[in-house]
Amino acid sequence: MPARIRAYQRKDFDRxxxxxxxxxxxxxxIGGTDNGEHIFWITDPAQEPDRxxxxxxxxxxxxxxxxxxTLADFLxxxxxxxxRVPQFPRDLLEGGPSFTPSHPVLWKPEPIQDQPPxxxxxIRAWALANGYNVPPRGRIPSEVREAWERHIS
Structure with a gap:
């Protein structure tokens, strides 16, 4: 996104x-508002970010x-x-600070079931003998593997 914004700024600057x-x-x-303003670091001097x-x-x-x-001073x-930043709403601070915690959904991967080697x-020989199309190398398609497992159980 910063590159796109910079391209718009470059176009306005040049024109x-x-x-x-x-x-x-x-x-x-470095940021933006819900109204569409952008907040920037002016990266000059380039090698002195504290300035x-x-x-x-x-x-x-x-x-x-x-x-x-600095950004911390600005905030x-x-x-x-x-x-007061003229582009920000006059009532920016009227509601007071608020915080709404997110409610992340924790994802736990299913344990990998131990499968014998x-x-x-x-499997390839059995699949070919039973009409399945399998590649000569690489991954065996899951439907072939499942059919093999049904066959041996």
């Missing part, structure tokens, strides 16, 4: 459609917001109400 204030190659998408700043674009317009600080400032050559 001047919306004034992208940064070279899109320096923008790395990267934050930028937020406007989903349906040309406005950009820049925060001079702390916005969520504490110290910084089989003689693949014997």
């Amino acid at each position: 001047g459609t919306h004034p992208v204030p940064y070279d899109p190659e320096q923008l790395f998408t 990267w700043r934050i930028a937020v674009d406007e989903a349906r317009g040309p406005q950009w917001f820049t925060f001079d600080g 702390t400032s916005v969520l504490s109400g110290q910084t 089989v003689d693949a050559a014997a």
Whole structure:
């Protein structure tokens, strides 16, 4: 997804459609809003990530917001109400923080039933003698294996 967003930003930057204030190659998408805004790291200077700043674009317009600080500083400032990002809803903090835990479904694999080793050559010979089509090498089709097991039991 970051590559697709960067391509849109590059197109706007090159055409001047919306004034992208940064070279899109320096923008790395790190988040987004349910309204369609994107939150970016401004990756300049490239070799000093502790100095990267934050930028937020406007989903349906040309406005950009820049925060001079780290991602942690940005989140702390916005969520504490110290910084207002014009693209974010005015009532962003009115409902207070909430948390809804997910309810993951735990999957446990079925235990592998111990099966005695089989003689693949014997199964292939039996299958061919009984009208089954089996490859000369590789995996024996499950229906052939099941028929073999019914035969020997």
